[in-house]
Amino acid sequence: MAGVTDEELKQMTQEERVTALGMRTEQLTGKSLYVEFDPDAEERFTYPWAPDVDFNKRTELDTDKMTTTEVNSRIRELMREGYGTIVLQNPRGKHSLGVGILSKLNLIIEGSTGYFGVGLIDGPNVRITGRVGWSCAENMMAGTVVIEKNAGSTFGAAMRGGDLVCKGSVGSRTGIDQKGGTIIVGGDTGALSGFMMQRGRMVVCGNAGKNLGDSMYDGTIYVGGEIRSLGVDAVTAELTDLDKKWLKRKLTQYGLMPEKGVDHFTKVVAGKQLWNYDNLEPTEKKLIL
Amino acid sequence: MAGTQYRGSEITDVDQFLKDADGLGSEREKEIGQHIGYRYDVNLVPDYDRITPYLQKYMEVMGWDDLNWLEDVHMGYEEGAPAVFDRNNNGWIRVPDTLDLPDNQQDRDMIARELLLKFQMSDRHPLVALRKAYMKF
DSSP states (O other): OTTOOHHHHHHSOHHHHHHHTTTTSOOOOSSOOOEEOOTTOOOOOSOTTOOOOEEEEEEEEEOTTOOHHHHHHHHHHHHHTTEEEEEEEOOTTOTTTTTTOOSOOEEEEESOBOTTTTTTOEEEEEEESSOBOTTTTTTOOEEEEEESSOBOSSTTTTOOSSEEEESSOOOSSTTTTOEEEEEEESSOBOTTTTTTOOEEEEEESSOBOSSBTTTOOSOEEEESSOBSOBOTTEEEEOOOHHHHHHHHHHHHHTTOOOTTOSTTOEEEEEOSSSSSTTSSOHHHHHHHO | OTTTSOSSSOOOOTTHHHHOSSOOOSHHHHHHTSOOSOSSOTTOOOOGGGOOHHHHHHHHHHTOSSOGGGGGOOOEEETTEEEEEETTTTEEEEOOTTSOOOSSHHHHHHHHHHHHHHHHTSTTSHHHHHHHHHOOO
16 A cells, blocks of 8 residues: 555546555455554544544534435535534435444434435434334444334344434334344334344343244343244343343433333343254255255 | 353353364364354453443543443454454454453453454554545545
């Protein structure tokens, strides 16, 4: 990378940039990258490219007559101008609002959003005063998203990190393919929640629909209410003191701590009978198939 | 016990995969020649009594009341050496052998979070070059 300036890179095509930055010469072995941490690295808190925003610098944006693309572009412009708190007014159920925000920001959406709201985010704190449609915060990497009312299905699908909170109830397949992070539901969650969950934590203060945690590989689901049925390979486990401590902290943080505490929560984990292929010999599998 | 261990060998000691890089405990693992599952407990939630000043400062800067995405970061063990998985890199980053490891996983996880955070925010992270090459907006 040394020897190539940003100005020179800007003049190149993508193919030329990739070559100039040495990405054609890497050996992709699928094993360790053999990169080592530098323990004396500088203590920084934001990505090198992140705009320098100030939470105290606030602006409002009336999105009524704007398209989703215009709104999302305007958010980026405002962040480059240093605005750390942006309020979106009149979202009127627009889809894909606030997607792909990759650094810190306070984003307040006054109203309801449509499908795929605030997906692919990495760092912002989002508060939505209304409801949200399907796949809210899909592939979320980091940050917090708090929804004051209800959410649609596939809430937090393929989520990887951060806190995703719905104070109301959510639809089915909540946290499908979840790979990390924490999903908190103040009310009930629908069928097949935690389906194929791989990592992360899901907390449901109310009831859970049928087939909870079906085919989960790993991760943990805590349910405060009733579970209609567990999915294939989902099993209950002991709620440890560390679990209780963590649950109390998390639920208090979002104003969802039940009056009777957390001792009554049921912990659900993977039974590890389904996806750890040590049970059947290859020949036995063939026989079954 | 379900959820904290694997169908392969059980994790009984914090140094288990430093002492035994292959980690072949169960009969099945010995038969197939590889360890089954992770080499650390991915479901271990952080103990906030052990948080470090740098991580506390990071939470304040980001406006978070907890470790947020770093709750999913743990110190793992790869080829007999401590390492941390970097999701932005899709690979393990080695912990230098000059660093003394604490005797418990919770404190090791806090160190892992600090190291990963510093690395991800630094100019030497591969994502810096990737953005220059591929960023579209």
